[in-house]
Amino acid sequence: MLLKNQHIFRSTDIMRYFVLILLTSFLLISCDQGKSTISEDGKKTSSKDNELVVSFDDLEIKPRFGGCDAVADPAERKKCADKEMAAFINKHLKYPETARNKGIEGKAVISFIVEVNGSLSEITPMTALGGGCEEEAMRVIQLMNQQKQWWVPGMKDGKRVRVKLQLPINFRMS
Numbered sequence: 001m002l003l004k005n006q007h008i009f010r011s012t013d014i015m016r017y018f019v020l021i022l023l024t025s026f027l028l029i030s031c032d033q034g035k036s037t038i039s040e041d042g043k044k045t046s047s048k049d050n051e052l053v054v055s056f057d058d059l060e061i062k063p064r065f066g067g068c069d070a071v072a073d074p075a076e077r078k079k080c081a082d083k084e085m086a087a088f089i090n091k092h093l094k095y096p097e098t099a100r101n102k103g104i105e106g107k108a109v110i111s112f113i114v115e116v117n118g119s120l121s122e123i124t125p126m127t128a129l130g131g132g133c134e135e136e137a138m139r140v141i142q143l144m145n146q147q148k149q150w151w152v153p154g155m156k157d158g159k160r161v162r163v164k165l166q167l168p169i170n171f172r173m174s
Contacts, residue, residue, distance in 0.1 A: 053113065054154060054161040061155035063114040063163050069152075081152075088149060089169065092140045099131025099171060107168045108137040116160040118150030126166060137169040 056062065065088070068080035098104075109126040123141050125134035144151075154163040 051162055053164050054156050056154070056163060056165065059154040059156050059161070059163065060158075061152075063154040063165065064152050066118060066150045066152055088144065089140055092143055093169070094136060095171060095173070096132030096136050099129070099133050100173060102131050103173070104129055104131035104133060105172050106133070107170050108133045109166050109168045110134070110137050110141055111164065111166050112141060113162050113164045114151045114153050115162055116153050118153055119145050120151065122164070129171065133171045137167075140169075141167065 062078075064078055064081040065085035066081070067084045068077050071077040071080050106129045107127065108129050110123060111126050112120045112123040115121055120141060123138050125138060127134060143149075153160040155161065
């Protein structure tokens with residue numbers, strides 16, 4: 001018999017809870033790893049079309065998942081965008097059967113670049129959980145491009161810039 005305030009959680013509810021916690025705390029970690037060179041003027045540039053990849057810390061406006069433009073307060077807009085991203089991931093993320101069968105749990109960290117047009121490129125895994133976890137996390141991030149779920153790009157000196165980020169996605173069985 002359940003008391004009035006007791007709840008029963010399904011495995012999908014718990015998985016969504018973990019994803020939401022990760023996304024709330026994620027605040028997009030800057031990652032300046034990869035192929036880069038220093039130009040004559042001292043700026044770090046990427047190998048992709050020799051376009052600048054700006055450090056997360058140097059931005060005036062941080063990149064965020066698209067949507068929530070009607071929210072006026074920047075902090076509330078960021079919170080709204082994080083919820084929208086969590087909802088997108090929760091809707092499309094499927095626990096890989098191989099990982100489930102092998103009891104694999106953990107955090108898959110995926111690196112990507114938010115381009116000046118809001119699309120994502122250079123989507124690569126930074127971890128190796130196995131069981132298809134990284135592949136599934138990458139599939140969901142690539143799905144953002146396929147479904148035109150664009151990001152709002154970062155801004156520096158009043159211009160849109162490319163920014164390399166890392167997104168942790170938790171895989172937990174309950």
